[in-house]
Amino acid sequence: MNGIHDMGGLHGFGTVEVEFDEPVFHSEWESRVFCITQVLDTLEIWNLDEHRHEIERMNPVDYLAAGYYGRWLFAMEQLLDRKGIVSREEMEQRIAEYRADVRHYSPLDNSRRRWPLAPGERVRWGAWRKEVQVTPRFAAQQQVRVRNIHPPGHTRVTNYVRGKTGTIVQVYDQAWVFPDTRAHYQGENVQPVYSVRFSARTLWGVQAEADVFNHIDLSEDHLESL
């Protein structure tokens, strides 16, 4: 989707602010969001690509305001609610009770909770499958064009390379899952990934800086022959 998350090349965000001696987490809530997500990732509830896509689906104003871990919190709440594991109503009730400083929380109703997941409902988190053989369509040093596509769902092909011509510099011929379809449970479509090199001039025209090359890793289905 053409969302605010696809930031490569945008103007207007100012200078890169570097914080001296930065802590790993700036607050406890950030560490809880990140590390609870790490645990949930192992519980076969969602896959990597749908988690990323959930963040992309944020309202763009919220996306920019929430910050990195705020986006992860949003994705956690959305996915757990949609999958029937922790409902929005439960969350709002618990927060209301918390704010009211009650002595004891209302007991949880686990009868309608889709937990534990049945074997058929479990989802593999990981990023690729090594055990399958794939045959690359393209070879190193070959010129390829990035498909000019604007899918409304998840995609890992960035806007700034669409329709542009580059050179393959490395073929990752392992069986990589295709994020664009796995995010939507439309199949893993394992395929090679290619490191594609573009001259900055190809991407940014007369505004390009001299002697700069942009490299980006793209799935085979994002590329086409010239």
Added chain:
Amino acid sequence: MSDKSSQEKPWQAVRIEAMESLLAGAGIIDPNRVDDIVHRYEKNVGPHTGARVVAHAWVDSGFKQRLLRDGLAACAELGIGGPETEYLKVVENSATVHNVVVCTLCSCYPWPILGLPPAWYKSSAYRSRIVREPRRVLAEMGLALPPQVTLRVWDSVSEIRYLVLPERPANTGHLDETALAALVTRDSMIGVARLSTPEHGGTRP
């Protein structure tokens, strides 16, 4: 949710406390496991891990060749690995080539090698600009690259993660591997800094 002073907390803190209490109460997560992961990222994993890899590559040319061929396999020789890195590509700086890494879509980063990324790496400014005007951004961050140095910007939007192998500083022939590792900064392994000779002092982080 032991601390009830919710009025003073950011709304995200309230929400994640509520979520954690629900997940723990329903038996879905064990908060002790969450604590362990917090501890791992705050204490155990960090740029010092990547620095060990870089220093070892500087002193062992066979290791360096293996590292450039298959980064993760070479790191495994040093007992280094973990989640969110399926494949590690190591890109080497030289007198004529400089490499810098970004993920414009979501801030992908080699967590087991460098720890969690700094806030600037995840910022809108870095993600938007480093692919379009990298020389200008690097100069603003304190790295003015000579015009004769070719610049390669790696956008890690697939599952391949990147580590920049910085150039070994001059006048470090007398240093052992541990001392060399202490010279290697996080920013040099992302590619927004180069390493200076020890006499001039390293620039942390």
